[in-house]
Amino acid sequence: xxxxxxxxxxxxxxxxxxxxxxxxxxxxxxxxxxxxxxxxxxxxxxxxxxxxxxxxxxxxxxxxxxxxxxxxxxxxxxxxxxxxxxxxxxxxxxxxxxxxxxxxxxxxxxxxxxxxxxxxxxxxxxxxxxxxxxxxxxxxxxxxxxxxxxxxxxxxxxxxxxxxxxxxxxxxxxxxxxxxxxxxxxxxxxxxxxxxxxxxxxxxxxxxxxxxxxx
Numbered sequence: 700x701x702x703x704x705x706x707x708x709x710x711x712x713x714x715x716x717x718x719x720x721x722x723x724x725x726x727x728x729x730x731x732x733x734x735x736x737x738x739x740x741x742x743x744x745x746x747x748x749x750x751x752x753x754x755x756x757x758x759x760x761x762x763x764x765x766x767x768x769x770x771x772x773x774x775x776x777x778x779x780x781x782x783x784x785x786x787x788x789x790x791x792x793x794x795x796x797x798x799x800x801x802x803x804x805x806x807x808x809x810x811x812x813x814x815x816x817x818x819x820x821x822x823x824x825x826x827x828x829x830x831x832x833x834x835x836x837x838x839x840x841x842x843x844x845x846x847x848x849x850x851x852x853x854x855x856x857x858x859x860x861x862x863x864x865x866x867x868x869x870x871x872x873x874x875x876x877x878x879x880x881x882x883x884x885x886x887x888x889x890x891x892x893x894x895x896x897x898x899x900x901x902x903x904x905x906x907x908x909x910x911x912x913x914x
Contacts, residue, residue: 703731703826704789705801706773706782708739708882709753711907712760713899715880719828722875723801724766727826731801732789733757733769736780750774752912760900783815786823797867799824804835808844817846825870830879835860835872845870889913 705720712733720731735753754771761767772788773780782800789798800823802810807827810816829835838855842862845853854863862870880898888895890913895904907913 700729700793700796701727701799702789702793702796703728703799703801704734704785704823705731706734706736706780706785709733709735709757710882711753711885711899711903711912712757713880713882713885713903714897715830715878717760717900718878719803719830719875720767720801721764723799723826723828723873726873727799727871729766731767733761733767734773734785735769735771737773737777738779752910756903756906759902759906781814783813783819786819790822797824799826799871801826801828803827804829807841810844811846817848820845820849820864820870821868824868827870827872828875829872830875830877835874838862838872841872886913 703720703723705716705723707716709716716733720733724731735750735757737750751771751774754769754774757769761769773785776784776788786798786800800819802825804827807825810820813819827835827841835841838857838860842850842853842855845862849864852865856863856869859869860872864870885895885898887893888898889907
């Protein structure tokens with residue numbers, strides 16, 4: 700089975716996240732697992748809604764999609780959520796499956812700063828998604844964002860829109876539907892009593908209002 704790991708704060712989950720997961724699944728995957736972070740390096744606890752509530756919003760949003768699941772492994776692990784630790788756990792949980800890590804273009808461009816970035820790229824496939832109208836025009840330039848020790852050994856496959864790393868491991872680049880939706884804007888809309896209709900599922904909107912999450 701081809702399984703995608705989709706991490707993030709999801710504060711809150713919205714249609715931009717859901718559409719990215721859907722298009723990645725259609726192109727590459729049998730299943731996408733949403734993994735909300737407990738705490739990330741750029742978000743102190745006070746800036747993010749309680750992780751269990753963010754997980755519950757994900758579960759509400761994905762309940763009707765048979766290809767989507769959620770995982771609380773980062774929440775249970777506690778502390779700062781590092782992608783490397785999550786990948787290690789997933790490889791133990793799914794030893795016979797083909798794993799893919801789904802990231803946005805901006806996150807990919809900072810991959811050198813990730814904990815054990817080279818190890819992750821050597822162990823698991825990546826799907827880098829872009830919501831830009833331009834998509835991915837220059838794969839050679841994108842190779843420059845990889846850790847230095849990996850650059851010399853990759854093969855750029857322009858027809859497949861990917862970097863072949865080694866064995867069956869690759870970094871794929873996928874242009875997806877442009878949905879300019881921001882979790883920050885959604886939170887501000889709730890705070891300022893502005894409609895969020897059609898930015899995220901209605902049941903998630905009701906959950907946020909009922910629990911007064913962003914007021």
